[in-house]
Amino acid sequence: MVNKTQIRIALRNCGLINPERIEEYISEKGYMALGKVLTEMSQEEAVNIIIDSGLRGRGGAGFPTGIKWDYARKSVSDQKYVVCNADEGDPGAFMDRSILEGDPHSVLEAMAICGYCIGADKGLVYIRAEYPLAIERLNIAITQAREFGLLGDDIMGSGFSFDIEIRYGAGAFVCGEETALIHSMEGERGEPSLKPPFPAESGYLGKPTNVNNVETLANIPVIYLKGADWFSGIGTEKSKGTKVFALAGKVNNVGLIEVPMGTTLREVIYEIGGGIREGKKFKAVQTGGPSGGCLTEKHLDTPIDYDNLIANGSMMGSGGMIVMDEDNCMVSIAKFYLDFTVEESCGKCAPCRIGNKRLNELLGRICEGKGTEADLDRLRNLGEVIKDTSLCGLGQSSPNPVLSTLDNFYDEYISHVRDKKCPSGVCKDLMEYFIIEENCVGCTACARACPVGAITGERKEPHLINPEICIMCGACMEKCKFDAVILK
């Protein structure tokens, strides 16, 4: 999916080199950045380059990476750690996996650079066990890097030592939250704890720890090779560089894309994505994974960056991007995401543990036609309180799909609760079998098939279904040869 609007930084080597051969990575200037940092820069100088580049965390929250490194650098301790967060958990997102499978050395090199910058000699990759190929390639890469003297003692004769080991996660979404991730690595229950203390002060085993996401790290070596100015020249004022998205849903071209920050949603959906499938109408795009929000037509020309997305009720997240068309029911979409967060809440704090469950129940009732207008107020209040009071990023963002659809698609909610109709025809409980008068030839096949006698009509005259009697078995639709029976 090559397109002029795409720039590949994080994905620069993916698909182009053999990830199982370190020589190929080196031939693409691999480990040159590490060499440069180790031989030419002080820790402070090296950190300043990342600060100057304006790189922000690609895992979701968008915290400035250089500042994070600087905190960890300034923490005084006999032992520090660099952690790579490869616990990619958003449904349908596979950015980190692609980088680890396609270019594992870029991540290892960046971890070593970070180790030098903050004064750590140990790196840990926390990766979900569901990524066997990524794990295999990481292991190969680590072994090769050690053989080449690029990991281990006295790297490149600089006196700096750094080694990396892999820790497996069991696939809990919340373990992507850095404090939960650290607890999980320590063998504790994978649940977040309050910050402060931040990991930069007290992280893995109580020692200063810097946690970065895979994609963030993949950007690092290039920044040293091409310079902070080059990197900060790409993107918007506050969001620099590129972002990898997993474009999915109702667009013609799906897959991983990497675009400069500031690219509009319209460019992504219509130019890169090739527009909506089957010529249908665009309805919404969901960014930021399960805890992001749904953006609409009116947001299509908004440049994508961290701050714009938040201002519009969504978020960057780790880069999930799901496009929806007129056939998607937004209430069901909100419920789909809530199903996920209810499943993935760790259960530590009450608003997330119970609140999301209740949100989900309310959405379920609305989809079943049991909702009331008062329920919509309750949805909003509950959503806002959950955001306001939850302990970690998961709960603080889990109501986003509900709140953003309430904001942008209130009419659809109203149809569900007041008219008991699902305009997109998704909510089965809100649908009725209906005969289109123009198509019906009065063959009586449907009336004969109906087991409860809900269909009436004279021969050769249009028939009628009585919804009061209908048991929704669908026999009429099956029998009709003229596409006269529809479900709506």
Next chain:
Amino acid sequence: MDLIKLKIDGKVVEVPTGTTIYKAAKELGIDIPVLCYMDLKNLNIENKPGGCRICSVEVEGRRNLAPSCSTDVAEGMNVKTNSVRVINARRTVMELILSDHPKDCLTCAKSGNCDLQSMAQKLGIREIPGQEYAEMSTYRLDTSPSIIRDMDKCIMCRRCETMCNDFQTVGALHAVNRGFEAVVAPAFEMNLEYSSCTYCGQCVAVCPTGALTEVDHTNKVIAALNNPNKTVVVQTAPAVRAALGEEFGLEPGTRVTGKMVTALKNLGFDYVFDTDFAADLTIMEEGTELLDRLSKHLNGDKDVKLPILTSCCPSWVNFFEYHFPEMKDIPSTARSPQQMFGSIAKTYFAEKIGIDRKEMVVVSIMPCLAKKYECQRDEFKVDGNPDVDISISTRELAHLIKQANMDLVGMEDSDFDKPMGESTGAGVIFGVTGGVIEAATRTAYELHTGKSLESVDFKQLRGMEGIRSASVDFDGLEIKIGIAHGLGNARKLLEDIKAGKSEYHAIEIMACPGGCIGGGGQPYHHGDASILTARTKAIFDEDEGKVLRKSHENPDIIKLYEEFLDKPMSEKAHHLLHTHYFNKKKKTFEV
């Protein structure tokens, strides 16, 4: 220390760096409601997972609300604890918590003592929106010999975990499962009975709801009292008298010994005796054992190990049997006072009144839940008949008294019955940390030196610090004594012994904070640790008021040896008053 100036609800306050918003607000007299938070001051136990979010407050410039229990103050902070946003959030979160909590307050063991119930009242919750279709998380009921887990009532405050893991280092309870299904449970979701639980009951002592409660045996007691064929004998542990009054509205630290005896007599117990008597007996046995082991050790007998550890706390016994089975030869073989009492009651005393042991029911009133387990142990039964039949807690006794329409406060004082009601001050102080070893010192000193003590108060052994050490001069022989309360502290001393680093001759260990006065069966302290201090004072006051303060001077104990036991550590005493320990490490995997 740097002071930080901030504003809470428009009022300025200055507090040291590192103070939480919750504590800073307290300085101003603003009482921010907290539910999961618990601070047992001077015991160094603080539970602040930031989980319930009831204490959320608004901090100007902050995106979301801050949990005040675990958010530190910052210079210039402007905090609102009662804005519409805060009040709405607090009530909504409370409604959420209640929406997943059973509504059986009328029959719940914790009703009236439930922190969740009082919080719902405080916040004025009158309905729970959507309750009719809200799904409830459910979990199987788990009953053990001492503790019942009804996890449907768990609100994930994690206080029990803090006690079990951080304070006791027992590690029986931990959060399991995710999200709505999350509960606190033993590893692999086993029943408590098969876990490493020692039944110390500290989880019950801090549980804000009815999720963790004691196994209630009051009905068994009522049945025994109403059985004309049974002679019902009751013993009351020292810590009970220092706390029972709280259940009847008396100030913490009010002693109700005489009133309690009257109440027990009115309830219909045939003989009201005192566990303190058995405590004196314990000192005779344990003190003698100490001196015996000490002199053998000093004479170079390599088979005799020191230090000797006390063995009156059943939770502590469970602890070393499970966690340190390789050290089971170190503790004293003396049975606990509860079991010594039962053993003597069903032999010596049964003979005296001319009945068979099977016609006697021995009930014990204990501040403790582990005692319920202890009295069921096979080694404390004769032909299947237990030495102590029923053990109930201080709280259960209060229920019994209330059910019988009695007003404890207005009762006259009565004396314990003879002969097993006579006790010394040494027996009384068994109820507090350091008390057993102080009692033992009083007796061992005099038996060893042949001299009379000038002062029986060994103040160097007292206090609330988790681990204490002191030296006592036994007429030229320096005896080093260690004291620990809380099993986490005990663990440290045990690790030292294991590593050969311990210098102590004798160590006293109590599982509960403050000793038995802080036991799992005592009236709920609701996170107020000053109650434990008040109870401690009550115990020492009772000791000081006693004419006899040394166990070996108890006339009925002297008589017991003369008439029945011969002498401490005699064969008969061994048979009736001593025990042996088991390796329980494997119990988990036998299931």
